[in-house]
Amino acid sequence: MSNVSNTVLVLGASGHTGRAVTRALARRGVGVRGFIRNADAAEAVRDCGASEISVGDLRDLRAVEDAAQGADGVFFIGPRFMPEEAALGQSVIDIAVRAGVRRFVLSGVYHPTIAALVNHQTKARIEDHLYTTDLEFTVLQPARFMHGLLLSSWPQIVERGVLADAFAPDVAMAYVDYADVAEAASIAFTEDRLVGGTFELSAPGQPTLIELAAVFGEVLGRPLRAEQVPLADYAPAGSVLANPYSADGFRRLRDYYDRYGFHGGNSLVLGAILGRPPTEFADCFREFSHAQVPA
Numbered sequence: 001m002s003n004v005s006n007t008v009l010v011l012g013a014s015g016h017t018g019r020a021v022t023r024a025l026a027r028r029g030v031g032v033r034g035f036i037r038n039a040d041a042a043e044a045v046r047d048c049g050a051s052e053i054s055v056g057d058l059r060d061l062r063a064v065e066d067a068a069q070g071a072d073g074v075f076f077i078g079p080r081f082m083p084e085e086a087a088l089g090q091s092v093i094d095i096a097v098r099a100g101v102r103r104f105v106l107s108g109v110y111h112p113t114i115a116a117l118v119n120h121q122t123k124a125r126i127e128d129h130l131y132t133t134d135l136e137f138t139v140l141q142p143a144r145f146m147h148g149l150l151l152s153s154w155p156q157i158v159e160r161g162v163l164a165d166a167f168a169p170d171v172a173m174a175y176v177d178y179a180d181v182a183e184a185a186s187i188a189f190t191e192d193r194l195v196g197g198t199f200e201l202s203a204p205g206q207p208t209l210i211e212l213a214a215v216f217g218e219v220l221g222r223p224l225r226a227e228q229v230p231l232a233d234y235a236p237a238g239s240v241l242a243n244p245y246s247a248d249g250f251r252r253l254r255d256y257y258d259r260y261g262f263h264g265g266n267s268l269v270l271g272a273i274l275g276r277p278p279t280e281f282a283d284c285f286r287e288f289s290h291a292q293v294p295a
Contacts, residue, residue, distance in 0.1 A: 020182035089126035171261035206265035
């Protein structure tokens, strides 16, 4: 195996994770071909380090196949709660095989075996298909992204002193900084040690929203309170609730988390991959809050 990917096609390059992966790959000297749906995002993706841009809808498999030509690696993260996500992910894998792609990194989900969660089962089906190929694969299974909570809750933190979430504030959850996941993805493309591996990625611990509010309040120097908001008021749900399939999947997720939380929080694997301790939530929040424009 050659341990350097020359050109990596990053699908969904304009999303938060895609931009982070693009930056991480560019830092390692890898050429990135960013696949984006909207041409208006091209400049931002180039600013992250992409050397090439392909514009197209991920559901347009011909556009994906065109973008994959000449790529040595493909990074794929599926759109959340899309009814056709499993078929789409499997098709992208087949495209990578036909295009002669050597290395494939899949960003899946923590604990894909949770049977009650349709979005987890969907990603498990994509993983299953990947394992039938001869691609040099790496499967990353990240816990809940820290930035998802921060981006959705920041306006309420500023305006009301509330750390707001769609889930019960007293349930324990495993989290991970998506910049750490992106770094792991860049390692998978530029070294051989992750090839053929499937890795659960988490920061240490499984804090509750109440505990996080206390931690973030210390960083800000003012008290915050944790609050569960209705799904209709939860920004990340957005268009998801407008689609019956997606809405049902998201409600199943809410009900499961409210009852059981999202357990885990073992950082051994991520720390071993990164060669350093994974980012803890307090440090992620400190960096995030400093980057925000003052209200």
